[in-house]
Amino acid sequence: MKQVVMMGTSRATKGGIASVVQVYDDAGLFQRFPIHYIETHRDGGALTKLRMMARAYLALLCILLRGRAALLHVHTASRASFWRKYPAFLLARLFGVPTILHLHGGGFAKFYGTECGRLRKWMIRNVYDNVTCVLVLSAQWERWVRGITRNTNVQALYNPVIAAATTVDWSRRDPATVLMLGRLNKNKGTYDLLKATAKLPPTLAHARLCLGGDGEIEQAREAAGALGLAERVELAGWIGPEAKTGYLDSATVYVLPSYNEGLPMSVLEAMAAGLPVVTTPVGGIPEAVTDGVEGFLIQPGDIDALRDRLQALLSDPALARRMGEAGRRKVEAQFLSTTIMPRLERLYVELGATPAQAAPRADALARNGAGRT
Template sequence: MSHQRRFVRPSVVMVGPHPHRVIGGISAMINLILDSELSRRFEIEHFPTVVAGSKRQKAMVALRALLRFTWRLLARPVSAVYVHVGGDVSLYRKSAFILIARLLGKRVLVHYHAGHFESYYRSRSRLGRWYLRRVLRSSRRLLVVSRCLKEAMHRILPGAHVRVLHNAVHQAALVHGEIRTDADRLRVLFMGDLSGPKGIHDLLAAMPRIVARAPQVRFLLCGRGDVASIRHHCQQRGLLPFIEHIGPVPLSERGEILRRAQVFVLPSYEEGLPVSLLEAMAVGLPVVSTWVGGIPEVIVDGVNGFLIPPGDVASLTERLLVLVTDPGLRHRMARANRVRIAREFNVSRFIAQLADHLTAVMGRSGDAEDQREHHLRFPTPRRWVPIEPIDHDMG
């Protein structure tokens, strides 16, 4: 009697925000991972730790996730624990998962997405800094989204196994039709939290001069934040007729609003590698952004966008005016962005590199930085099914 050897996929327990009920870059990357070929090579179980809702609801979701996570590690073998971490509070919240996994002898891969770790770390107490170092050193490997963040991590954690894994986007799902270079109403898109760190107040300060010189311009201000305050500010300054949208955009409408725009602006003060910027590049939008985080690793000043110092409203105004008044330049930058995303920030490359990192953490062969080419072939992907039904009343 012959026996066939059955391939057993290595098991990966992943921790991070809910891929559909939280809007943000980390959720976008988790959704990309769960909907990719990676689930054919690894058995991936995702434990959502954050959903949209009140502080009490978020605390209950996090506590329930921690209990389920601990039980899962005790119940069955796990090849690796993969933890997504944002900034500030997220690191402390995820530290419980990281330390429990290490206490139970599991191998941990930490994926740090925020861009301001060093300044946050320096602002902590001596005990707080010790705790953050202890948590991050508990991982077998630490992934970051930009080279500058890798350098910052090495300054704080000398000798740590830090690797760069740039974010990626599904370009084919975002792109429809030809690049638009002209429109009766030329739209400038801002997509991010409507908050100071994202530079929304600098954009508001630049708007009066822009609409005075280019009255055909309309603004799309898309994101969470104090919408009422921003609307009041615009009303007081006579800017409301030039604004087509203020506030959040459902995930289902994200691609549509990207395709409506002709220019993308994100004058942030701190960043990792913003997914919204990569999405804008994927659909062919020229970019005006800042010299922070991983943005200069994606935007070459004057080639596929413009970079300015954070807080420089005069430069922000000037660069936006150049783009809205020069259709030829917009066209050239748009094509450069679509080509760059297709070559360097595509899903296949991201998944291949992530697979190498997971394999290395498990102690098997393969290392993303030691291999120049990635030749992973997987069967057709299937969509993720939650481990247990999600309580939609908590969102």
């Protein structure tokens, strides 16, 4: 049987693509279709990354030469992520294999618009024009991609979430606890969040901030100390899937004040856990969070607005709970893997892939009693 060849970063890495692919696996996609996953990148030094990429292309070439590829599904972001995958698109075209370019990450518009010259822009457009299908994470990204390509098969496919059967009771959450998950840096709004927390009124001096992520950990520690927040900020490091549930169940507000995004898994996971969200209207986020309903949207870099929204939610647990419940309903209506995965699987079949077997979906198992109580 021919295989779906999927290419992307190692699932052991820290980042959005790895999280999405893991949900695909947990939701049963790798059981329902014969998928050969080829890792193109992993955390480590330059030599480790080079070896990984060389092995990836050797594996891809072997599959193509043997005629075993039904289609190629490539997960990519911008900059190095895109250029690592660039030869894969050319090889698939050479061998006549249908190809899905699946765009993740929020920096591609800037990468294309301001960081690439004429030649690189042409190379990017050439790939987009010639793949069989372009998948993006939101309607906003669909509009942007249609502006740079002649390809008429551009589709928005939300990132999927697997939700537990129920959310934790609000009374069991730690009071006034703000959670942020993701790489710590300026682009994610880490330092804006620290400054906003420092500006909260004395009545919220007990509020705590947990930053779960890799990146600029020491810089964040220094910034917290300089703002007088050393005792109120937990730098938890990268939080893996098993520990993540505990953090989401303990917090009272989730914050992601990013400057650009695709459709962040952490926001969807927080909503699935019943948390109100304070974030920014970038990328596909406004399709998940409506200002004043599931949480609040503030402009990137607006520290005073961020402080005000945090203050509103931390001072009013009933409001936070209502918004968290609205977020959970939004996830159940639009973002569960039981809704998203069938669309991807139909696309696979349309492009020539043959299902291997049926398998129970993780959401269905959770709703039959495997979740929290």
